[in-house]
Amino acid sequence: MSSDTKSPLHHSFAQVEIPDDDILTQCMHCGLCLPVCPTYSLVGIERSSPRGRIRLIKENAAGRLSLTETFIDEMYFCLDCQACATVCPAGVNYGQLVEAARAQIYESKKESGFWLKKFFFRQVFTSFKRLKFLARLLRLYQKWFEPFLKRIGLFRIIPERLVRMQELAPRISDHFFDETISEKTLPTEQPKYRVGMLSGCLMNVMFADINRDTLEVLLHNYCEIITPREQVCCGSLAAHNGDFEIAKKLARQNIDIFFRLNLDAIVINSAGCSAFMKEYAQLLHGDEKYREKAARITGLTRDVHEFLMEIDFKKPVSPFQSKVTYHDACHLVHTQKISAAPRDLIKSIPGVEYVELDEASWCCGSAGIYNLIRYNDSMKILDRKVKNILQTGADILLTGNPGCMGQIAYGLKKANSPMQVMHPITLLNLAYKNSVRNDQ
Numbered sequence: 001m002s003s004d005t006k007s008p009l010h011h012s013f014a015q016v017e018i019p020d021d022d023i024l025t026q027c028m029h030c031g032l033c034l035p036v037c038p039t040y041s042l043v044g045i046e047r048s049s050p051r052g053r054i055r056l057i058k059e060n061a062a063g064r065l066s067l068t069e070t071f072i073d074e075m076y077f078c079l080d081c082q083a084c085a086t087v088c089p090a091g092v093n094y095g096q097l098v099e100a101a102r103a104q105i106y107e108s109k110k111e112s113g114f115w116l117k118k119f120f121f122r123q124v125f126t127s128f129k130r131l132k133f134l135a136r137l138l139r140l141y142q143k144w145f146e147p148f149l150k151r152i153g154l155f156r157i158i159p160e161r162l163v164r165m166q167e168l169a170p171r172i173s174d175h176f177f178d179e180t181i182s183e184k185t186l187p188t189e190q191p192k193y194r195v196g197m198l199s200g201c202l203m204n205v206m207f208a209d210i211n212r213d214t215l216e217v218l219l220h221n222y223c224e225i226i227t228p229r230e231q232v233c234c235g236s237l238a239a240h241n242g243d244f245e246i247a248k249k250l251a252r253q254n255i256d257i258f259f260r261l262n263l264d265a266i267v268i269n270s271a272g273c274s275a276f277m278k279e280y281a282q283l284l285h286g287d288e289k290y291r292e293k294a295a296r297i298t299g300l301t302r303d304v305h306e307f308l309m310e311i312d313f314k315k316p317v318s319p320f321q322s323k324v325t326y327h328d329a330c331h332l333v334h335t336q337k338i339s340a341a342p343r344d345l346i347k348s349i350p351g352v353e354y355v356e357l358d359e360a361s362w363c364c365g366s367a368g369i370y371n372l373i374r375y376n377d378s379m380k381i382l383d384r385k386v387k388n389i390l391q392t393g394a395d396i397l398l399t400g401n402p403g404c405m406g407q408i409a410y411g412l413k414k415a416n417s418p419m420q421v422m423h424p425i426t427l428l429n430l431a432y433k434n435s436v437r438n439d440q
């Protein structure tokens with residue numbers, strides 16, 4: 001529904017694209033979502049549950065509730081993990097509701113840290129050049145200044161919040177992924193598939209090794225890989241924090257870039273990015289010029305585990321001895337409904353002992369920048385996750401989203417656990433390499 005055809009429910013959603021009436025009124029108050037909601041489980045208050053938040057959003061949309069501090073706080077206390085949507089018998093698209101509410105808040109400029117967020121979304125994530133410049137500075141800091149500050153004891157006098165941020169920030173890669181590869185990479189055998197690869201914004205500078213593993217795994221599976229130089233951030237961080245204008249701008253840029261490449265698939269190894277690129281059709285459904293192209297890109301987008309299962313990927317032959325467990329990233333299991341593919345992929349590796357994790361699909365508390373802006377809540381959620389992980393007795397925790405990897409690694413380190421945290425594609429690549437070694 002456009003803002004010029006407002007129903008009585010849409011009194012105050014003036015500036016942003018608003019959810020349809022049927023989405024706003026779909027909740028039938030059954031309460032089935034309450035036990036799966038991490039924030040409700042923390043505080044036990046109705047307004048911090050999915051059902052309670054839907055009611056708040058509806059009241060706000062109808063103009064009966066303004067953007068009060070409590071309203072804003074609730075919208076950002078929510079992790080946008082979408083566990084509630086998975087269990088909802090009425091099919092409420094909760095993500096769409098909370099993101100529309102956040103867009104409303106963003107427009108009002110009332111949230112704390114608004115200008116800082118705006119700076120990052122608009123000035124940093126829109127330009128790989130600026131992002132890489134900042135990443136280089138951070139790398140210098142992490143390599144040289146951080147150890148020095150620790151050595152001279154300065155960490156004891158700088159604000160705790162800053163110390164935590166440094167500890168949570170993943171290490172910047174020694175070499176950025178896009179600077180180590182050509183735009184087009186060919187397998188040694190005749191290619192069977194032509195795929196585009198989203199190298200990502202943070203993946204490119206902080207998780208270059210996982211991108212490299214993804215590239216090698218795809219090559220091993222007869223893929224010709226195009227990694228367009230001009231690609232941009234997928235826009236998910238901006239959209240999840242209410243800046244739809246910039247998210248749409250980034251989406252249009254990526255659509256133009258990937259659309260002309262004549263691809264069989266666009267393969268992505270970060271759950272948050274693949275989930276969002278699958279939403280391009282929904283995001284741009286009101287844009288006549290981009291509607292069709294966006295739907296095409298949505299149709300081509302694949303999470304890497306999903307893609308490998310679809311093409312019946314090559315199974316490693318030599319045993320790779322390890323005991324592993326798997327955490328479902330919310331944007332994989334709840335947003336994309338992908339849970340079997342990563343497990344099947346992991347279990348296909350000979351020698352791997354797989355242990356199912358209790359509450360595997362319970363959020364880890366990372367949730368984009370949630371762990372930075374709501375550290376205490378995030379840590380309570382993480383503690384529950386880490387407790388379950390430690391009970392598996394695994395050597396390696398696997399998960400398909402960089403945010404979860406960083407968060408869980410932080411939790412395990414705090415618990416003094418030596419357990420490794422790894423992307424399933426890295427494990428698969430190690431198993432391939434092991435098979436090749438044993439062949440020689």
Ligand code: SF4
Nearest residue numbers: 027028030031033088
């Ligand atoms: S499960 Fe769905 S319908 Fe039931 S209360 Fe929650 S959001 Fe509403």
Ligand code: SF4
Nearest residue numbers: 037078079081082084
């Ligand atoms: S998205 Fe997650 S935290 Fe937010 S209401 Fe739903 S289950 Fe709760």
